[in-house]
Amino acid sequence: MDHCSAPLDILIQGGRLLTLSEDNRLIEDPLIGIRDGEILFIEEAHAPLVSLYAPKEIIHADGCVILPGLINTHTHVPMVFFRGLADDLPLMDWLNNHIFPAEREYVNREMVHAGALLGIAEMLLSGTTTFCDGYFFESSVAQAAYESGIRCVAGMGFLDADVDHVAEAEIERHLQAAEKFLSKWLPERPMITPALFCHSPYTCSPQTIRAIKEVARRHAVPFLIHLAETSDEKKIIMNRYGHTPVHHLGALGVLDDMTVAVHCNWLDEGEIACLAANHVKVSHNPQSNMKLAAGVGPIPEMLAAGIDVGLGTDGCASNNDHDMFGEMDSAAKLHKVMKKDPSIMDARTVLTMATMGGARVLGLDRLTGSIEVGKKADLIIVDLKKPHLTPVYNVCSQLVYAASGADVQTSIINGKVVMKDRRLLTVDLEEVMDTVIRIAQDIKH
Ligand SMILES: [Zn+2]
Incomplete structure (x- = not known):
């Protein structure tokens, strides 16, 4: 007593x-x-x-x-603005002809903050207590998380305008932005853990990926990247660099226990072994992968290889919600039907992925999960x-x-x-929804 x-x-x-x-x-x-x-x-x-x-x-x-509390290991929370905007399309068409143009036209600080608050409200109401995000104007996401009291790993997003021709000055701008973002949010750990997010091997140059990972390593923060999401990505990276996406990142020296690889749908045995040997963490996003028909990751094989795997919803343009209960249900059933084996990915395995698995992926397992x-x-x-x-x-x-x-x-x-x-109790839901509806009126669809 x-x-x-x-x-x-x-x-x-x-x-x-x-x-x-x-x-x-x-x-x-x-x-x-x-x-x-x-x-x-x-x-x-x-x-x-x-x-x-x-x-x-x-x-x-x-x-x-x-x-x-459930742990959503991957989303782009301001993308609630693009929920239902361009559905039923293949990933590269969806991304290049709909999502990237909409982001170039509409994304700004105010929009990101309002969208983040709405997505956070949705997560709080559906049992998520920690989420990992990656987007532009990420300080506004971190700010929204801070205001609402949700635990957050906030990943500042990086893309190159032209991956084949990246000027030294562009890398320098990336690095300065990364340092500024980290110095602002590092003191707020462990409620807000700042992280760095390179969008993918096909949208970020090798120089950018290497330089951003270097900064993440120096500050001991997570490095996030979409990896091996589609077969198209695999072809693009093979043609460009002569390696598969996993071996491309391996050759760049960025695979370690603070790297969170998102998706990992197109892996062979050697690549699973490579991720396991380097203690890379994996975020599995089954509903996004199903909706974009991106592919199905070898999750049972990754778990058997000892890789830490967590669940994520991905952004609301490819899901279209942040409900981790739906994600658990989908994860369990997707792998059963793929393997024609109802005994794999049982309920406890999936629930563990959504809690302790996620905490390990984000390096927060001593605190939560x-x-x-x-x-x-x-x-x-x-x-x-x-x-x-x-x-x-x-x-x-x-x-x-x-x-x-x-x-x-x-x-x-x-x-x-x-x-x-x-x-x-920490978010004025009506006000947030009014703001999002007002901003969304200007988004063409
Ligand atoms: Zn994503």
């Missing part, structure tokens, strides 16, 4: 707790004490005198499951008292195959309640 010495900030009482820690515990009727942003204790049964803990707030979780004493209190409470979630035999199955983001009742991040009883 030594944790009674100072009042708790929050006491969660009742329901069932899925810790998703190594020991894989499911605790019935738990008591979870939260103070100063951290999980102070987890008691296995109701203590007789809850008032002894002197909590400032008690949250009753009867009929609910408490689990770690599971519910354990000493970790940050990033957790969500899902209401199981619903017709589509009744009865409950297996909580993991229920969460992956039957629940959706709308079943999340309460979200807590860093020990702060950010959404309670489906109401956002």
Whole structure:
């Protein structure tokens, strides 16, 4: 009872707790004490005198499951503005003839901030407590995350105007922008982790990729890149550099445990071994890959090779939402149908990818991804008292195959309640939606 010495900030009482820690515990009727942003204790049964803990707030979780907040390892959150703008197209057509032109014309600081707030609101309401982003004007995304209290890895985006002819001055501009961005946001760790995001091997020159990774290494921040997303990309990179995309990055010396490779759909055995040997992290985005028919990554093989894999939604132009529950359901089913094997990618594997797997991918596994004493209190409470979630035999199955983001009742991040009883407490949702609707009126479609 030594944790009674100072009042708790929050006491969660009742329901069932899925810790998703190594020991894989499911605790019935738990008591979870939260103070100063951290999980102070987890008691296995109701203590007789809850008032002894002197909590400032008690949250009753009867009929609910408490689990770690979900971790979205890849999105471009301001792209909520392009949700439904250009659907049902192949990736290169979609990107070169619709998305890149729209971004050149409409993306600015105000738009990015408003879009980020809307996407964050959507994530908070659907159980995501950490997200990793990559975009232009990324300081505005980091600012929106900071204001709303969501944990964020914010990746400043880089592209070259002409990958075959990159001037020294352009690289110098990239480097100055990277340094400025990092120095602004590094002090906000671990709520905001700044990162650097090279869009892809086909839109960034070798010089840019090498130089940006050098800066990321010097500051020990994540380096993000789309990799081996489509077969077209593989052809382009083979023709241009004589290697596959993975071996191209390997030859540039940028593959290590702080590199997050997004997609990785087109890999052979040697490339899987190369990513594993270099401890590269992988973000798997099944709904985006299905919608753009980009390909299906060898995720079971990557997991078997010991690669850390997390789940991501990708931006809303290719998904078209930020609901990680939908992403879990798709991840489980996509690989079953591909392999004609219903036993692979079971519910627990997928739920682990969306929590601890994601935390490992982003280098945040000592802070978040599971519910354990000493970790940050990033957790969500899902209401199981619903017709589509009744009865409950297996909580993991229920969460992956039957629940959706709308079943999340309460979200807590860093020990702060950010959404309670489906109401956002840190974002003025009506104001944000009005702003997005106003800006979207100017976007041609
Ligand atoms: Zn992406």
